[in-house]
Amino acid sequence: xxxxxxxxxxxxxxxxxxxxxxxxxxxxxxxxxxxxxxxxxxxxxxxxxxxxxxxxxxxxxxxxxxxxxxxxxxxxxxxxxxxxxxxxxxxxxxxxxxxxxxxxxxxxxxxxxxxxxxxxxxxxxxxxxxxxxxxxxxxxxxxxxxxxxxxxxxxxxxxxxxxxxxxxxxxxxxx
Amino acid sequence: xxxxxxxxxxxxxxxxxxxxxxxxxxxxxxxxxxxxxxxxxxxxxxxxxxxxxxxxxxxxxxxxxxxxxxxxxxxxxxxxxxxxxxxxxxxxxxxxxxxxxxxxxxxxxxxx
Amino acid sequence: xxxxxxxxxxxxxxxxxxxxxxxxxxxxxxxxxxxxxxxxxxxxxxxxxxxxxxxxxxxxxxxxxxxxxxxxxxxxxxxxxxxxxxxxxxxxxxxxxxxxxxxxxxxxxxxxxxxxxxxxxxxxxxxxxxxxxxxxxxxxxxxxx
Numbered sequence: 001x002x003x004x005x006x007x008x009x010x011x012x013x014x015x016x017x018x019x020x021x022x023x024x025x026x027x028x029x030x031x032x033x034x035x036x037x038x039x040x041x042x043x044x045x046x047x048x049x050x051x052x053x054x055x056x057x058x059x060x061x062x063x064x065x066x067x068x069x070x071x072x073x074x075x076x077x078x079x080x081x082x083x084x085x086x087x088x089x090x091x092x093x094x095x096x097x098x099x100x101x102x103x104x105x106x107x108x109x110x111x112x113x114x115x116x117x118x119x120x121x122x123x124x125x126x127x128x129x130x131x132x133x134x135x136x137x138x139x140x141x142x143x144x145x146x147x148x149x150x151x152x153x154x155x156x157x158x159x160x161x162x163x164x165x166x167x168x169x170x171x172x173x174x175x
Numbered sequence: 176x177x178x179x180x181x182x183x184x185x186x187x188x189x190x191x192x193x194x195x196x197x198x199x200x201x202x203x204x205x206x207x208x209x210x211x212x213x214x215x216x217x218x219x220x221x222x223x224x225x226x227x228x229x230x231x232x233x234x235x236x237x238x239x240x241x242x243x244x245x246x247x248x249x250x251x252x253x254x255x256x257x258x259x260x261x262x263x264x265x266x267x268x269x270x271x272x273x274x275x276x277x278x279x280x281x282x283x284x285x286x287x
Numbered sequence: 288x289x290x291x292x293x294x295x296x297x298x299x300x301x302x303x304x305x306x307x308x309x310x311x312x313x314x315x316x317x318x319x320x321x322x323x324x325x326x327x328x329x330x331x332x333x334x335x336x337x338x339x340x341x342x343x344x345x346x347x348x349x350x351x352x353x354x355x356x357x358x359x360x361x362x363x364x365x366x367x368x369x370x371x372x373x374x375x376x377x378x379x380x381x382x383x384x385x386x387x388x389x390x391x392x393x394x395x396x397x398x399x400x401x402x403x404x405x406x407x408x409x410x411x412x413x414x415x416x417x418x419x420x421x422x423x424x425x426x427x428x429x430x431x432x
Contacts, residue, residue: 019205029200051249097191100187117222135398137319149383150251
């Protein structure tokens with residue numbers, strides 16, 4: 001199981017690195033789709049079918065919006081040879097990522113090994129959930145009953161984002 | 176533990192893209208990649224070896240279930256990621272109509 | 288934005304109704320099978336986006352449709368908040384209380400107030416995604432003329 005996830009994660013890293021360095025903008029957007037759909041396969045391997053359904057449809061909608069923005073323009077990235085400031089910023093980025101990776105390895109070594117299932121809150125949410133909420137799907141019971149405030153906040157964020165999009169894209173005022 | 180480290184390397188690839196790229200579309204794609212890596216990390220933490228998907232069969236025997244709490248958090252986060260990406264794309268298309276370019280250094284140099 | 292060829296139009300006319308029905312199935316069986324309000328809502332929005340992409344956009348009809356979808360979205364989020372407040376008014380005085388009697392687990396009519404939440408959150412998410420897409424299409428059409 002862990003080797004399969006590592007192989008797919010390697011493919012996702014390759015896709016992300018290609019998307020950053022591609023010259024044609026449409027190829028970069030499609031390479032972003034590799035990362036999204038690889039994530040769907042990872043969710044299915046990790047026994048999370050709820051997340052797989054949501055991720056696949058949301059990724060499709062995101063790709064449609066991105067392609068609609070990209071197709072409207074000249075689809076090339078102007079590649080300029082980086083000057084001294086560009087090289088310094090690239091070097092600083094590499095050094096910072098190496099430092100972050102070192103500290104992450106230090107902290108992950110203290111976790112339990114992968115797949116041992118030693119989270120303490122899991123048993124509290126699983127035992128007796130079917131009697132308390134009445135729903136057979138445990139994830140829906142957690143999302144709408146045990147953690148209803150988070151769902152209310154998420155719906156509010158979605159409504160606010162739609163208001164923002166309508167305000168930005170308005171040319172003529174209302175009569 | 177290798178899976179956690181590969182997941183974080185994906186996050187760092189996205190962070191490198193946000194810092195060093197000048198094109199607005201590349202910045203938006205890198206931000207999206209950073210969000211995806213964090214979804215994978217949450218789903219990895221909640222996994223139990225030999226567990227099944229968290230749908231209970233009320234008549235059958237009791238089984239070992241995968242932890243449903245990280246899955247609920249990731250479900251909320253996926254929809255919020257969609258909202259953020261949509262708003263970023265609206266800003267980008269408005270900037271392109273006004274200035275005619277996707278390059279952030281040229282937009283910074285123009286005035287009004 | 289022009290429409291597509293005639294093969295795409297005929298196929299879309301056959302398929303978009305089935306996609307809409309599938310979205311409704313995922314929403315209403317949210318407490319029995321994987322899915323729920325969010326997945327079903329985005330699928331329903333996907334069926335409308337398919338229709339708009341295949342048949343092209345004539346501009347005056349779309350502005351009216353954007354007003355309609357914004358109305359649905361705001362009504363649905365108001366009803367979600369009222370359902371949550373109704374837990375305060377019913378027995379127990381707890382926000383978000385699940386106060387409708389829960390039947391036997393595994394039936395379609397069970398789990399208290401959770402199917403109602405699923406339906407209204409699904410309507411709200413579908414209207415939100417459709418409004419975002421319509422705003423983009425109307426922006427492009429307004430600049431093309």
